[in-house]
Amino acid sequence: MSIWRKNVELDFNPDGYDEDDDSDEDYDADEAEDGVLTGVGYMALLQSPEDSYQLKNHPFRKYKIQHWDLNLEDEEMLAFWTKVGPLMRHLSLHLCTFERVEDFRKILFELTPNLESLEFHGNKFPFDRPTEKAMRLDPTRKEHLKPENVLKSMKKLQVRWQPYFEYDHLDALPTTWIEFFVHFPNIEKIYVEHLADEELVECVQSMEIVRENLGSEYFAKLMQLDIAFGP
Secondary structure (H helix, E strand, O other), rough: OOOHHHHHHEEEOOOOOOOOOOOOHHHHHHHHHOOOOOOHHHHHHOOOOOOOOOOOOOOEEEEEEEEOEEOOOOHHHHHHHHHHHHOOOEEEEOOOOOOOHHHHHHHHHHOOOOOEEEEEEEOOOOOOOOOOOHHHHOOOHHHHHHHOOOOOOOEEEEOOOOOOOOOOOOOOOOHHHHHHHOOHHHOOOOEEEEOOOOOHHHHHHHHHHHHHHHHHOOOOOOOOEEEEEOO
């Protein structure tokens, strides 16, 4: 069972957390067999004293989350990431919405400390982020070059912007690339797809800036950098 749990991706349905959903009280655990369930339902399984599915001894490692409103001011959402985040080794965030940059930072830099790979595809965030130029030239912004949490387990990053969807921004990440990269010194593979030209330039330049400022151990293990253009 442990090998099966490591290799199967747990796919959360687009409903995510429904405020009117009382499935934590009468959730049918058999739904877990399909690998598609709500966050509330999965939390109910994790907190079940019977632990019929042996989730405590053999937790899932791969998670795919789609169309969620990732708002950590919601108590149930925060409880989910606090409980499940440390279990995650592989995470796919697809078409989710971050209302605040603080939620992105907390989820990726604090609540998922054991991530080995991240897929970040077409997510939305209705706020402006600082530019890479400002980060580089303004000394007051370089506090991000010394992160509190350096997450050495991260090995693979895939970032895809969705060119066919309507966005209020052209940014692929809600933080700067510099702030993102400083947390992950051991990345081995980076895939970026459909980024705007300026965004792509910022991504590559940020790798150089981080390495210059924080040392050659950053990107020392990088074996593959794939850049995909067009549809």
